[in-house]
Amino acid sequence: MRVFICYKKRLLRQEEGVQVVQDNTKAEILHYILAQHEEYEPWMDDAALMAGMRWETEIYRQILASDVLLVLIGPGTSRSEWVRRELALATALGLAIVPLGFELSDEEMVAEVKALNLADRQYVMTRNIALARGDALILELAGALDHGARATAERQGRRRPRRTKARDDQRAAGFELPGGVALHLASGDxxxxxxxxxxxxxxxxxxxMARFFESHTVSSLLRRRGATIKAGLYVDTIQQELDWQLRERGRPVQAGEAFATSAGGPGSDLAKVNRARAILHVAAVQAVDAESKVIPYKHPHQIQAAVRSVMAVLSDINAAEGVFSPPATPQRAEQERLAALGDGRLRSVILPLFGTGQGGAETSEVIRPIIEGLVDTTELVPDVREIYISCYAQEDLDIVAREVAVRLA
Structure with missing residues (x-):
């Protein structure tokens, strides 16, 4: 369920007769909580849209693609012109609106929804917008969001998505590449x-990297799960490390180039839960600011170049015994610890289906150059013994399994 979070960035409240302005940190917490549940795909504007992208155009696109608009109503929300615009657009597009109130009395909430022309909507009042109360918040919201999504589908005459998520199976199918390297198809999330x-x-x-709030992208997922939280604030470890790796490079980089960062260091979810040690960032998308869009690289030679770059970076990392992060960082210390134990080298890697999804490339066209790139390079990185290809949709899994079986027969 795609949930558009509508909110006022700064809240207004009266304290002892004085108007106080404060940042609306609840919106970020709300987004984080929703994003932890795989049935929701939340989106919010954090005023950091890509340079050159028109704000109104992106907001329109996101509302149009959403299943429900969740409007976060706190002190002074009704005074926001942008909140009013987003609500008007959602109403015009037939998108269901769910009001969520916080830090308001019942009387104040009634006044806010009336001022926002939402008096006819059933609202939810909560005290659970906190990281430690995420499950309780979901219990409060689930019914209203589900009802709203069904109402939107009915009004807009939407069809069910044609792509079906595959079940989560890290080894849904297995093959063997030259040199005895195992190739697995990892289905699902x-x-x-x-x-x-x-x-x-x-x-x-x-x-x-994509913003934390764009949870439908791999980049956002990795950035969020690779971050650490200190004193309630994100430490954006992976993007900071990526900037360090490129400190002497101009941007944009060449198509297919790859750069390595850690998976966020020992304190990140990627390291603790996924047990990942490195992220290999490949230039697979061209950003075109003047046209407010991105263009995925999806030609066979570009995809093969991306695969070769990945394998070359893996080779460089292993030549350095897995030590490559910035000095004097927790992630560097962990890499040096593993290297001292003889466990620093990377043995496995998972690749995406470059250019599919929003890129629009056919899976059958993409998997062929991926396999050719792997066939050409796996023997050059003997330390790598397992390679995975990520297939989110069942349709992708079926196509990739068939194409790989034919190529490696």
């Missing part, structure tokens, strides 16, 4: 994989 040393992130050519 890439966030569910465990014990794969290196995860490949198809990134734009400016090496600017």
């Amino acid at each position: 890439i966030a569910r994989v465990r014990g794969i040393d290196a995860l490949v992130n198809p990134e734009n050519d400016y090496m600017q």
Whole structure:
């Protein structure tokens, strides 16, 4: 369920007769909680849209693609012109609106919804917008969100998505590449994989990862799960490390180039839960600011170049015994610890289907150059003994399994 979070960035409240302005941190917490549940795909504007992208155009696109609009109503929300615009657009598009109130009395909430022309909507009042109360918040919201999504589908006459998520199975199918390297097809959600040393992130050519809030992208997922939380704030470890790796490079980088970062260090979810050690960021998307869009690289030679770059970076990392992060960082210390034990080298990697999804490339066309790139390079990196290909949809899994079987027969 795609949930558009509508909110006022700064809240207004009265304290002892004085108007106080404060940042609306609840919106970020709400997004984080929803994103932890795989049945929801939340989106919110954090005022950091890609340079050159028109704000109104992106908001329109996101609302149009959403199943429900969740409007976060706190002190002074009704005074926001942008909140009013988003609500008007959602209403015009037939999108269901779910009001969620916080830090308001019942009387104040009634006044806010009236001012926002939402008096006819049933609202939810909560005290559970906190990281430690996520499950309780979901219990409060689930019914209203589900009802709203069904109402939207009925109004808009939407069809069910044609792509069906495959069940989560890290080894849904197995093959063998030259040199005895195992090739596995990992179906379902890439966030569910465990014990794969290196995860490949198809990134734009400016090496600017997607925002935490764009949970429908691999880049956002890795950035969020690779971050650490200190004193309630995110430490954006992976993007910071990626910037360090590119400190002497101009941007944009060349198509297919790859750069390595850690998986966020020992404190990140990627390291603790997924047991990942590295992210290989490949320039697989061209950002075109003047046209407010990105263009995925999906020609066979570009895909093969991306695969070769991944394997070359793996070779370089293993030549350095797995030590490559910035000095004096927790992730570097962990890499040096493993190297001292003789366990620093990376043995496994998972690749995406470059250019599919929003890129629009056919899976059958993409998998062929991926396999050719692997056949040409796996023997050059003898330390790597397992390679995975991520197949989110069942349709992708079926096609990839067939194409790989034919090529490696």
